[in-house]
Amino acid sequence: MSVLPDGWEMVVGLEVHTELLTKSKLFCGCENHFGSEPNTNVCPICLGLPGSLPVLNEHAVELAMRIGMALHCTIAPSTFHRKNYFYPDQSKDYQISQYDLPINANGYLDLPDGSRVRIERAHMEEDTGKTTHLGGSGRLAGADRSLVDYNRCGVPLVEIVSAPDIRSSAQARAYAAELRGILIATGASDGRMEEGSMRIDANVSVRRPGAEFGTRCEIKNLNSLRSLQRAIDHEALRQIELLEEGGTVRQETRHWDEDIGETSTLRVKEDAEDYRYFRDPDLVDLAPSEAWQARVRADMGPMPAERRHALETRLGTPTDAQRDAVVVVIDLGLERYVHAAADAGADVAIALSRAANELAGVESLDQLSSDSFVKTVAMEQSGALSATQAKAVLGELIANGGDPVSVAAAKGYEQLSSDSLEATIDELIALNPDEWGRYRDGDDKLAGFFTGLVMKATSGKANGKAVVAVLQSRR
């Protein structure tokens, strides 16, 4: 499992920044929207114009609390500080963030494999603007001019900091995936890593098992689960190689290059930045009342782990493939279809399979009522539709809506009446007496032979399961 040489262990902690799904920014009324024309969602406040003042977005606090609650954190009275450093993507040349008193602290996240990663804190802060670089290769290094768009500046973020409890890149990936599911389930984030609404920094060090923690390096801005896993493995191996050659690891910030699959030095931490944190005098303390917390808690639905468990219980003893399908269905929030099918007494396994395969990745499911889904599953289960036909019917329902029975009829999936199916089978038995004899004597393989003949004779309209049932009855 581990890619590390024997006698080495990696120690990983993750810092996950997630943008919150508010309508407006953290401290002003500008729209929180990805993809607008540059500098069209800006005002005196998020641009840091002289004289402007921040006022905290109540809903952002509520979403931050939901994240804290889902991660079993203590929600405590908190303050906002200023983190002072000059950088052009930051309109005030300080970032409003939480420092020694974060809103959420001391929680944990349990992973599907049963391991637990402690959460040190999940604090609120504001996002920075976006720079594009002109000249050179279009990247920061080598550019001769940069342009700044402040639309993202002031968008609410929650930064979730794990303890250094992670011991493999696979565990790091599982943590990030589980956290992403939680963020989506709380409604706090859309979890879109490719749009930057969830961004991960990884602190990686290596050690001999049981030894003190080694010097860590921070890998910045990993924007996919795959990058996260690869970058951690690469970085741990780099450090081990260095140490085995008698060198030492330098504490630094590193950049992951997905194309060449390597990390490289961004900044050495020797000259530690002096952020001069102090309480932001423009903001007052935040102390969510018990009543407010209770209201927020009551509004929260179940988290992915609980939802996975609920589905697996309905499956009885799920296979590995079914467990994977459950993860997909929960991740995509499709379980209501499966539950509806199960509630109606339909086959859970068929429903799960259709949801994980046919409903996954679909742009919009607005046209598909869970009632239609349940009916389609029931038709497949009863043999009224073959699996292939059921998939085609679902595809049509997703695209254009409608009733499954009429969709099936329109597609010509009218099942043979059982009388005509039985007549066809009797005819074929009569035409193939040798094969029938072997089947009757217990050679089950010949069921396939007869089914093929029936399909041919009915132009595929017969249902395989129904054919087998008739063959059995004639034995």
Place this chain on the structure above:
Amino acid sequence: MTTPLQRADVARVARLARLTLSDDELDLFTEQLGNVLEHANDMSALDLDGVVPTAHPFGLINVFRPDVVTPSLDREELLREAPDADSGRFAVPRILGEAP
């Protein structure tokens, strides 16, 4: 008790604050800031262990705005005030490193 302010301290602080000081200014500021800090030593010397710091004169808490979108500024008006702008964005000379 704190040690007296050194010229190197002033130079370090100037760098942090993005200010360039001439040699003469460094000398002058070291002396002037030293005087102010010396005056503050009467205060630094006090034993205030049990005293809670006050960041705000009145203890307001939980001041919020509703999550409602309000109109943004007109981009043209805004960029007219910018020292340099390009393609709807604020333009700056090259940036030498990532944000700290």
Place this chain on the structure above:
Amino acid sequence: MKTALSIADNVRNGSSTAVAELEQTLDTIAARNDELNVFLHVDHDGARVMAEAVDAAIARGESVGPLAGVPIAIKDNLCQRGIPTTCSSKILEGWRPPYNATVIDRLVAAGAVPVGKTNLDEFAMGSSTENSAYGPTRNPLDPSRVPGGSSGGSAAAVAAAMTSISLGSDTGGSIRQPAALCGIVGVKPTYGLVSRYGMIAFSSSLDQIGPFSSTVADSALLLEVIAGHDPLDSTSLPESSPSLLAHVDDGVAGKRIGLVKELYEGSSPAVVAAVMGAAEALREAGATIVELSIPELRLGLSAYYLIAPAEASSNLARYDGVRFGRRVDGEDVTAMMEATRTAGFGAEVKRRIMLGTYALSAGYYDAYYGQALKVRTLTINAFARAYQEVDIILGATTPDVAFAFGEKAADPMAMYLNDVFTIPTNLAGDPALSLPFGRGDHNLPIGVQLLGPGRSEAQLFAAARTLEIADGRA
């Protein structure tokens, strides 16, 4: 001298017009501004449009606000849309804010006519208005002397009868000290009573906008107009504007007034005599005078000169040449920011940015900034104890009358000491006002200071009105 109350009355009852009042103001400014350097910008056209709008509303029979047609001067650290706002700094030269400060909106809604922006010490850092990138303002009472600061221009505008009222801001005495040196009334309201939205920050936890006027009643009226909760300022007090003008004649009968020695000791004999005279006048009006000592107030100056610069060092980071204001080019963005700030800020601003950066920096935070916040607590507690014994505190505003140009400019510490009596109320967040009472050397006015607990403006105005009458100015 015309008062705002009389102007608004006359405009409303038709014996004058907003345009006529404005023209008179513009004439007075034209006559004296070259000499005194009070206004950095006069908004002739915009003010005429506003004045005409007031007159038109009256002609239509609409009800107009309590400051109908009253010209008012605005300290140039308050944002007014489209009007150059410099904070008397080169770094903001030519900047036109795209928005109004809340106080500007409230003034205009009340019918007032903002006529222009007044000079100040750069970013309100100073006590003489000598630290302006656009030259010093002269004291109208003696042009060889400073008007005080940092709101020197707004104080001088009233003292020179250019306008009847003006707005200033007070972080450590920047309204009360120039009011004292210019012989007018100046008020620092309770922290949070007036919205800071649109006021260019110096020290956010200390800054308050407040009125200047020649009479106590005008300040009460102006404060009523600008006070009250503002959802755009998180530190704004939740309540609506208090009733003040209605209480100016309440008097002081039965009030207990504390004569606090830390707030006048060390002053010139004339200033001490004025404070004693004020105490006697209040006693004669029915108050009880209680002599008090609040030793903690002596620590205020040190705490202030760490807290205010610390906040300022962060508040002034945004002047980096990227989004607005002045830019000086550089090789790369850091060099550009440094060149911009080095060329754009004056010496006093740099001094305070450096001091504040130092006080917040790693290894020094606890000894300086952290300790100052604790001293702030001591100050608040000491005042609270005093206000269990007395209703109002009386002291001097400044140790002496207006000083000459250059007298304290070379020694920052000497300049800072000028604020020793005004600073403690800013630390506590309490209200205080200064009003002229008696005369000192060179027949220059002396300011006495009245202090009260948070939200006690009404009784401060009543006490001030009592002294105004006793001083024979009403």
